[in-house]
Amino acid sequence: MGNRVEEALLDKALAQEKYLIASNILHDIGNAVIGLSSYVTRIRRLLEQDNSENLQNLAGFLKSQNDSIATAIGPTKADAIVKLVSGIAQTQKANQLDISNANLELQKIINHIQDILNIQRQYINNPDTSEKREIALKGLINDCIAMLLASFKKRGIHISIDVPDTLPLFIGDRTKLMQVILNVLKNSIEAIDIYASDKFVSLNGSASRNWLTLEIRDSGRGFDEETSKKLFTRGFTTKKTGTGLGLDHCRTILEAHDACIDVSSEGPGRGALTRIKFTV
Numbered sequence: 001m002g003n004r005v006e007e008a009l010l011d012k013a014l015a016q017e018k019y020l021i022a023s024n025i026l027h028d029i030g031n032a033v034i035g036l037s038s039y040v041t042r043i044r045r046l047l048e049q050d051n052s053e054n055l056q057n058l059a060g061f062l063k064s065q066n067d068s069i070a071t072a073i074g075p076t077k078a079d080a081i082v083k084l085v086s087g088i089a090q091t092q093k094a095n096q097l098d099i100s101n102a103n104l105e106l107q108k109i110i111n112h113i114q115d116i117l118n119i120q121r122q123y124i125n126n127p128d129t130s131e132k133r134e135i136a137l138k139g140l141i142n143d144c145i146a147m148l149l150a151s152f153k154k155r156g157i158h159i160s161i162d163v164p165d166t167l168p169l170f171i172g173d174r175t176k177l178m179q180v181i182l183n184v185l186k187n188s189i190e191a192i193d194i195y196a197s198d199k200f201v202s203l204n205g206s207a208s209r210n211w212l213t214l215e216i217r218d219s220g221r222g223f224d225e226e227t228s229k230k231l232f233t234r235g236f237t238t239k240k241t242g243t244g245l246g247l248d249h250c251r252t253i254l255e256a257h258d259a260c261i262d263v264s265s266e267g268p269g270r271g272a273l274t275r276i277k278f279t280v
């Protein structure tokens with residue numbers, strides 16, 4: 001008997017140890033990736049201040065002045081200078097394009113790593129993967145909105161929440177469900193053009209006999225039918241630096257909750273509606 005207790009204690013200590021190691025690793029990788037990301041951003045900024053056009057203008061100017069330069073230093077030298085400068089201008093432009101593409105790919109990889117880290121962090125924070133308890137939809141939503149409030153404000157997106165606190169409670173893993181809602185809200189934020197005039201995200205909660213439904217509507221760019229078929233395919237993304245892991249991850253979590261999710265749109269430019277249904 002004593003042995004079993006000892007074994008159980010040892011198991012617990014080992015699990016605790018593993019948990020600590022894993023969370024330290026995630027923390028360190030996370031910090032390293034943030035450092036990496038800041039340099040990639042810096043390179044992108046520098047690239048945006050692209051001055052290859054100046055050099056091209058100079059090449060064009062020298063070409064137009066070929067005759068006067070030839071009078072001064074002779075036609076052979078003039079020709080060589082004009083050719084040299086326009087060659088440099090061309091190479092610089094091509095290199096800049098290459099660097100810019102590589103920078104974009106690098107940012108994609110960083111986003112991918114960050115998405116994976118976020119997913120792993122959840123398991124770490126919640127080693128008992130089936131930690132389910134009673135949840136109030138309203139509280140869940142309020143916590144998610146609080147986390148993204150700065151993003152909404154920065155982009156001038158209006159949020160409206162209509163989730164009555166009289167809705168029935170349901171059973172679930174709070175951390176994982178927050179991840180689902182955060183993913184969906186992030187997609188909405190990313191779908192809304194910063195220059196649009198009427199920017200909103202609205203959340204609506206309702207209950208019927210067997211279902212608790214959360215609808216998240218946005219005024220974003222929406223999508224066509226072809227895209228709608230692929231939304232949940234792991235790795236499908238239409239974003240420059242997207243990973244296409246978000247919705248797949250949402251669906252996996254929701255399926256483990258006997259819940260379902262669908263994302264629809266009336267077409268490009270007409271926003272999107274994400275509907276999540278929990279059984280009660």
Ligand SMILES: Nc1ncnc2c1ncn2[C@@H]1O[C@H](COP(=O)(O)OP(=O)(O)O)[C@@H](O)[C@H]1O
Pocket residue numbers: 183187188191218220221222223227231236237238239241242243244245246247248263271272273
């Ligand atoms: N609210 C939305 N409005 C428009 N398109 C959306 C919306 N949500 C998801 N999508 C589409 O679904 C794709 C996949 O989403 P997701 O799995 O979260 O990956 P990611 O956000 O990394 O692209 C997005 O790239 C986008 O094309």
Ligand SMILES: [Mg+2]
Pocket residue numbers: 183186187246247
């Ligand atoms: Mg996403």
